[in-house]
Amino acid sequence: MKKQSLSKVFMNGILNENPIFRLLLGMCPTLGISTAASNGIGMGLATTFVLVFSNMVISALRNIIPEKVRIPSFVVVIATFVTIIDLIIKAFIPALSSSLGIYIPLIVVNCIIFARAEAFAFKNPVLPSIVDGIGMGLGFTLGLTLLASVREILGTGKFFGMQLMPASYQPMAVIISPTGGFIMLGTLILIVNAIVNSIQKRKSMKARGEIA
Amino acid sequence: MNNLLLIIVGSVLVNNFVMSQFLGICPFLGVSKKVETAMGMGMAVTFVMAIASFFAYLIQNYLLIPLNLEYMQTIAFILVIAVLVQIVEIALKKISNSLYQALGVYLPLITTNCAVLGVALLNAREEYNLIESVVNGTSAAIGFTLAIVIFASIRERLAVSNMPKWMDGFPGALITAGLMSLAFQGFSGLLH
Numbered sequence: 001m002k003k004q005s006l007s008k009v010f011m012n013g014i015l016n017e018n019p020i021f022r023l024l025l026g027m028c029p030t031l032g033i034s035t036a037a038s039n040g041i042g043m044g045l046a047t048t049f050v051l052v053f054s055n056m057v058i059s060a061l062r063n064i065i066p067e068k069v070r071i072p073s074f075v076v077v078i079a080t081f082v083t084i085i086d087l088i089i090k091a092f093i094p095a096l097s098s099s100l101g102i103y104i105p106l107i108v109v110n111c112i113i114f115a116r117a118e119a120f121a122f123k124n125p126v127l128p129s130i131v132d133g134i135g136m137g138l139g140f141t142l143g144l145t146l147l148a149s150v151r152e153i154l155g156t157g158k159f160f161g162m163q164l165m166p167a168s169y170q171p172m173a174v175i176i177s178p179t180g181g182f183i184m185l186g187t188l189i190l191i192v193n194a195i196v197n198s199i200q201k202r203k204s205m206k207a208r209g210e211i212a
Numbered sequence: 213m214n215n216l217l218l219i220i221v222g223s224v225l226v227n228n229f230v231m232s233q234f235l236g237i238c239p240f241l242g243v244s245k246k247v248e249t250a251m252g253m254g255m256a257v258t259f260v261m262a263i264a265s266f267f268a269y270l271i272q273n274y275l276l277i278p279l280n281l282e283y284m285q286t287i288a289f290i291l292v293i294a295v296l297v298q299i300v301e302i303a304l305k306k307i308s309n310s311l312y313q314a315l316g317v318y319l320p321l322i323t324t325n326c327a328v329l330g331v332a333l334l335n336a337r338e339e340y341n342l343i344e345s346v347v348n349g350t351s352a353a354i355g356f357t358l359a360i361v362i363f364a365s366i367r368e369r370l371a372v373s374n375m376p377k378w379m380d381g382f383p384g385a386l387i388t389a390g391l392m393s394l395a396f397q398g399f400s401g402l403l404h
Binding site for chain 1: 235
């Protein structure tokens with residue numbers, strides 16, 4: 001296994017392999033709760049919590065868990081942390097709990113957590129796995145909050161519940177509806193991909209320029 | 213009877229799992245390039261969701277509630293689903309090889325399909341009885357199948373048509389799904 005620097009692992013989750021825009025993982029909560037920016041942050045941080053701790057435990061146990069029963073083991077670890085965060089949110093932020101509803105227990109089947117357990121935590125030591133969890137979690141939070149903010153601003157004229165657009169602005173209700181979710185996500189992926197591709201193109205051109 | 217009819221129409225069309233509740237989006241986007249595979253996935257999901265609703269009801273009402281363990285719901289349900297998927301896979305292999313050939317590849321994917329866990333949780337939340345739970349699970353899965361098959365046939369057409377290059381792949385697929393969900397919103401008047 002080649003050594004990766006921790007900062008590289010961290011940034012990987014936020015930019016190059018951003019779960020929402022680049023890997024397209026965890027689409028159900030992404031589309032389902034991205035109607036208000038505060039939901040986006042809440043869901044993102046809850047997922048980050050689960051991701052960090054499940055990565056930590058799975059990588060600590062990676063030499064004990066037999067290869068064949070790894071999937072059920074992952075499920076139990078992940079479900080435990082999801083239950084913990086579910087109870088915490090219910091106890092301390094009941095408003096968030098009712099607006100996220102069924103999507104909190106559904107973090108269990110969020111593909112990002114499984115994918116990171118399988119692709120990263122099961123093969124790497126504890127510290128990089130924790131950093132990977134933080135990076136991926138923040139990347140997810142960032143993407144989710146971005147999508148949710150765009151939908152909240154266009155769909156209701158508000159941002160974090162405060163009036164942002166002038167009163168004459170007619171909110172586009174369709175953006176808040178499921179239709180708007182699909183279309184806005186598609187549009188954002190399009191834009192992010194275009195930006196990342198142009199950065200990469202510039203980088204490779206620069207590299208070639210230096211060689212020549 | 214009336215109640216069951218309401219649940220069926222509600223889950224298949226009005227509150228379609230994929231198009232208006234955003235459950236089961238991963239397979240919806242991932243396994244929808246061909247109508248044939250979409251159909252296979254839909255059938256496998258229907259099979260598992262019906263059985264999962266049944267067992268989740270039993271677990272919830274005869275194990276978790278009497279023992280005051282409702283907070284273990286998430287863990288219990290996901291374990292039941294994982295075990296169930298495994299059993300269905302083994303049973304299919306023994307009973308009908310042709311069915312196994314058709315559905316086998318999709319079965320492992322179903323454990324992480326949020327529609328299955330979602331329907332179990334929703335049934336518990338709505339406090340449906342056993343028959344209502346199974347009917348709701350089956351019709352939600354039929355709704356899923358309907359959506360994924362329609363989506364796959366649109367994508368088959370899109371694959372041979374001349375799309376702008378920047379729309380290729382996921383952006384185009386998502387916008388197509390958005391337009392489809394707009395059509396599904398037309399059903400929302402059915403239940404008033």
